[in-house]
Amino acid sequence: GAGVSQSPSNKVTEKGKDVELRCDPISGHTALYWYRQSLGQGLEFLIYFQGNSAPDKSGLPSDRFSAERTGGSVSTLTIQRTQQEDSAVYLCASSLNGPDTGELFFGEGSRLTVL
Amino acid sequence: AQSVTQLGSHVSVSEGALVLLRCNYSSSVPPYLFWYVQYPNQGLQLLLKYTTGATLVKGINGFEAEFKKSETSFHLTKPSAHMSDAAEYFCAVSGRGDDKIIFGKGTRLHILP
Numbered sequence: 662g663a664g665v666s667q668s669p670s671n672k673v674t675e676k677g678k679d680v681e682l683r684c685d686p687i688s689g690h691t692a693l694y695w696y697r698q699s700l701g702q703g704l705e706f707l708i709y710f711q712g713n714s715a716p717d718k719s720g721l722p723s724d725r726f727s728a729e730r731t732g733g734s735v736s737t738l739t740i741q742r743t744q745q746e747d748s749a750v751y752l753c754a755s756s757l758n759g760p761d762t763g764e765l766f767f768g769e770g771s772r773l774t775v776l
Numbered sequence: 777a778q779s780v781t782q783l784g785s786h787v788s789v790s791e792g793a794l795v796l797l798r799c800n801y802s803s804s805v806p807p808y809l810f811w812y813v814q815y816p817n818q819g820l821q822l823l824l825k826y827t828t829g830a831t832l833v834k835g836i837n838g839f840e841a842e843f844k845k846s847e848t849s850f851h852l853t854k855p856s857a858h859m860s861d862a863a864e865y866f867c868a869v870s871g872r873g874d875d876k877i878i879f880g881k882g883t884r885l886h887i888l889p
């Protein structure tokens with residue numbers, strides 16, 4: 662596609678359920694980032710994938726959060742046993758290479774509401 | 777490790793007045809610095825970036841920013857505000873050799889008629 666695609670755009674779930682959020686980056690982009698955006702907190706870094714290198718998971722807030730990127734393309738962010746504080750907009754971004762050579766292209770985000 | 781501090785979660789300026797949005801960074805290695813903008817109900821887009829070379833960087837829509845190493849700052853300016861500049865602005869930093877990009881908490885810019 663022409664841009665970064667995220668699904669679902671909206672997800673309402675009950676506390677304790679697992680959710681999966683999908684990101685389809687721009688074709689050919691080697692770098693993929695996940696961020697969490699909540700009111701007053703800006704963009705919180707979660708995880709970064711670059712090519713075939715091991716991902717930088719240093720931003721994942723707890724072991725309930727995990728992400729994978731299959732075949733260097735599509736990525737899935739999984740949140741297990743969701744809590745109300747997980748409610749936020751989850752943003753995915755991709756770039757052609759590292760930040761010195763390109764800009765981040767963001768998707769529209771997946772809004773997660775945990776009841 | 778890198779971090780970003782944006783002073784002022786909300787800034788209001790009159791139409792035609794100078795826009796100044798402040799950003800200070802912390803980085804243990806030479807930084808790459810960015811400003812992104814998020815217009816209402818839209819995704820984030822790059823305004824400008826500093827990687828190497830000239831410290832005064834020009835971006836889209838008349839915005840510019842100056843990298844000042846001595847002040848660890850990368851403030852965003854525009855000489856004359858327009859109503860269409862109303863948006864949320866995010867400063868971001870990445871360290872050379874560490875491609876993780878860290879964003880600040882954002883500054884919402886309000887333009888007064």
